Amino acid sequence: MGIRAAIECKIKVLEVYGDSALVIYQLKGEWETRDPKLVDYRKLVLELVKEFEDITFCYLPRNENQMVDALATLASMIKVNKQEDVKPIQMSIYETPAHCYDIEEKEEKDDHPWYHDILQYVKNREYPDQASENDKRTLRRLAIDYVLDGEILYKRRKDQVLLKCVDAVEAKKILKEVHEGICGTHANGFTMARQIMRFGYYWSSMEGDCVNYAKRCHKCQIYGDKIHVPPSLLHVMTSP
Template identity: 90%
Template sequence: MGVRAAIERKIKVLEVYGDSALVIYQVKGEWETRDPKLIDYRKMVIELVKEFDDITFHYLLRDENQMADALATLASMIKVNKQEDVKPIRMSIYEISAHCYNIEEDEEKDDHPWYHNILQYMKNREYPDQASENDKRTLRRLAIDYILDRDILYKRRKDQVLLRCVDAVEAKKILEEVYEGVCRTHANGFTMARQIMRFGYYWSTMEGDCVNYAKRCHKCQIYGDKIHVPSSPLHVMVSPWPSLCGA
């Protein structure tokens, strides 16, 4: 629509900026277009490009295109008739983001990793101080699923695959790398937990930490898809009154 509007205004030199890498690089010809819908879309854009003397396409990161996203969201919320006069909208840009994190960081209880008791038991058959008989029994049962190789503790899954146990510091680095590292998948918490296990790492609160980490991502909260599914499942309700149709 923007390219067509430029043609209607008889603009001959145009610079196009878009935050969709797929669309921009396919139009430029750097990426191959395989989707049948995008093939027709690219052909249409190529035909429109011929109307310009000079046109260039540039990929713009979403972080640098927040104003366009805000205007597009605002335009989708307002319905204006052609005969109405639209008053100018005054907008202010603040240097500091007007958002905050509602989820607080969990404080570490002590300097020991979560698997300290299991490690000490498998190393020296030692129990924690002031441990009851029930605690000792539970620790022995938990230790069955772990394997100690020198100083490295591994968690054994049901399929006999070994996962290296990591502490809180290593877990934080793994979360940052998997979520927004080289590939920047920005997957949801449950998908990220499965990815970390495929990479061969494990800690006891992994799934909950992944979910909370994804909730803290400001980019995903802004650009994430809107979920229209109800928060709780819907159930069919039977009328409490008898039907009077046969009366």
């Protein structure tokens, strides 16, 4: 189709680029054409070649043929009306490559984590603003199970093991690494919560977040066991 379009435009000198090494080298005569389907195709192209004064066929690897992909994308976005003429697409080529700025994502940080009030009480014995007496009493009761080491707050378990308190940003990273990281086993939510606690981390909504993360995992939904299938009948096997 491209060669015929060039003939209609009365082009006499043409350079043809293709990403199929088989077709290009067969048209150049360097490779022998054995496929019956390609024999007729080659004959047709050689008949059209006679309309040009000079024509060359060049092989272009597919990874370097980005212009064709861009033109194909533009062609798929344009709706052509047969009754109207198609306006030509003007393209300009820059001699120097365009540069783009690599914007580094700023490290996310939770400025007000879930343990903020507990940290302020354990560190400075300060209560939140507009806290009632009941809120202060609840905060004192919760703070008994927390230990401050420098700037890091730890949760003390019943077996006196200290778990590092993490914010929402760190919790997302831990969930992803434990569930589908290098050593991740795509475990269910409750197993994930126990694994995270064994690794020494803790946050208040850990168990619920683990369950929700496992439910949203795409691979778990595809490759997981089908637990909602109807039960199969059990066949009694008698010993010989």
